Structure formats: structure tokens, C-alpha cells
Amino acid sequence: MKRSSGIFWGGLLVILGSFWLLRNLGVLDIDWYEVSRFWPALLVLAGISLLVSGRERNSWGGGVAGILIAIAVLGGITHRTDRAFNDNRGNWNFDWDNDWDNDDDEWDFGDNKRNRNRLREENNERSRKYEEDYNRDKDTKSDKRDVRNRHYEYEMDNGLQEATLNFEGGAGEFKINGSTDKLFEADSKSSLGGFRSDIRNNRNAKTAVIDFKMESGRMNLKKGNNENSVEINLNEKPLWNIDLGLGAGEAKFDLSEFRVKSLKVSTGVADLKVKLGDKVNRTDVNIESGVASVTLEIPKSVGCEVRIDGILNDRNMGDLRKVDDGLYRSPGYEEATRKIVVDYEAGLSEVNIRRY
Secondary structure, eight states, rough: OHHHHHHHHHHHHHHHHHHHHHHHTTTOOOHHHHGGGHHHHHHHHHHHHHHHTOTTTHHHHHHHHHHHHHHHHHHHHTTTHHHHSSSSSSSSHHHHHHHHHHHHTTTTTTTTHHHHHHHHHHHHHHHHHHHHHHHHHHHHHHHTTTOOEEEEEEEEOOTTTEEEEEEEEEEEEEEEEEEEEESSSEEEESSSOOOOEEEEEEETTEEEEEEEEOTTOOOOOOGGOOOOEEEEEOSSEEEEEEEEEEEEEEEEEEEEEEEEEEEEEEEEEEEEEEEEOOOOOOEEEEESSOOEEEEEETTTTTTEEEEEEEEOOOETTTTTTTTTTEEOOOOOTOSSSSEEEEEESSSSEEEEEOOO
């Protein structure tokens, strides 16, 4: 037994002393935390040494087993064996710094782990700063969005008699305010992605259909600092059918010089002003609005009928008289040779009829 005990203490001191010496000399650089993960293997080796030595007294096997068991226990403590008991790693805090802070070169099992934690925290901090810088740069670029100016036009065919304009503008400022020798001209100024334009001609029927719509999937209304405006000019010769779809913003459509057969306007939250003329015998107007302010300017030279379907509307009907519930007509409407008939379906809107 004494021999076994001597082997145990002697061997343990030799191993620990050698480890300290080589570590202080800088010869040995081992990630002790990683090595200590294999402490159960030492218990296996200790058991094997005891089995090999049998039950003989003063056997070297007992000493070797003792050394292995001592190192295994030390490795288990270093590796925080609380994981094996409650699967809650991190609840025990073996702060070796508080016990071994007299000399920077002394043995410190926690150094490697604390270095990893420090590096992890530094990486997290760098990642956080990178994300903040990225978001700041992205916001700066968003605040300075490119504004694209584009021009669209289609030639006027001499035999063309009737044309249709389908316009979808989303949110912004939109105008029809002049005539052109071409069939259609438009200038857009937009930071929301631009517009898509197309024309379909039917020369046999002497008609043309123009589709002018905002490009889909590219709208970004962040912070409300976008610009989106369109100015449209039309030819005065064709008979026009105009279908306008607006989301929000301001729209001014001066159609007084055009031969408008039909006008349809769908809008959400907008300030809409439409001026109509007396170039044709009958103009049918259909307006659908949400929360909007709608002003219709209608010449006194035509008879005017307005039918309103909706509640909570502020109505200023000018010289139109109420004929029935939601139905208004101008004086002498029945006898008028030229008429404008308005069918207005409104939500919470302000409706103004002005005669000029």
C-alpha cells in the first residue's frame, strides 16, 4: 500500500510540476478547456490499471489509477461538471481569477474560456455596429432616392376616330392640362420606379387603346419623401374614353378642350378636380371615391345631372336642384341638347359642383 501511495503522490507531483514548468516557459500551449472535456477517459484508464494489477498489494496499478483519478477529477471540475447533473451550463461560476490573481503567469484553467467569451462579445459588438452602419447607410440612400424623368409619346394616325386612355397612377400628383399634335404625350418624374406604357391600334375600327400604368412591385413610400408626378397631353381630334385610377394625392384634369365620350375616375384619398367641356352631345361620368375632395367644373351651356350614392357626404351642388333622394339636375336639363350625366358613388367625401 505504501508503494502504491508513493507512486500516486510522486507521479502526480511530477505531472503537475512538469505541466507548470513547460507552461511558464512557453513551451506548452494547450487549450486546457478543450482537453478537459475528455476527463471521463482517465477514469476508464484508471479502471483498466486496477483490473490489470489485480488485488496484489503494493502494486503499481493502484498508484497509476490514483493519479488518473486525481487528474480526471480536476478535469471534471474545470469542465464544470454541473452539465452532467442539471443540464444547466453556466449556473456555477468557477472564477479562477479571484483565486489566482497574484501573478499573470500562474496556472489559470479559466483563461481560455474567458478569452473565448471576450472574443464572442467583441464579435457581437462588431456585428451590432455593422448592422447599425448598414441601416444608417440604407436610410441615407433612401432619403436620396434617384428621381427618374421619362417621356412617353404616340403618333396620331390621320384616320383615328376614337381613343381610350387607361391610366393608373398610384400615389402622387397627376395632371391632364394641354393638347398636342401627337395622339398622346406624357412626362413623368418619379422616385417610385416609373411607368409602363403600351398602345394597341385597330386601324380597321379606327380606334386605339393606350395603357399607361405604374410599374408594379417597386413602390416604396418610406418616410413620405418620394416624388411621383405625371403631366399628360392629348390630341383634341379623337373621341376620348378616359379611365383614371388614383390611389392618393392630387389630380387636376382639364378636359374642357377635348371630346370626352366617357370619363371614369376611381380614387382613394385624393384631392380631385375635373373640368369638363361641351364638345360632344353627351358625356357620361362615373366617379368612385373613398375619403376624397371632388370638384367638378361643368359649363353652363350643357344640362347636368348628378346622382350621388353614399352617406356622410358634404354636398355643394351649385345651381343643381334636388329632384329625388340623391338626384340633382340643372335648370332646363330636359330641354338641353348637350348633357353631362354624373354617377357618383362616394364614401366620406366632399362633393362640389361648379358651373362656369
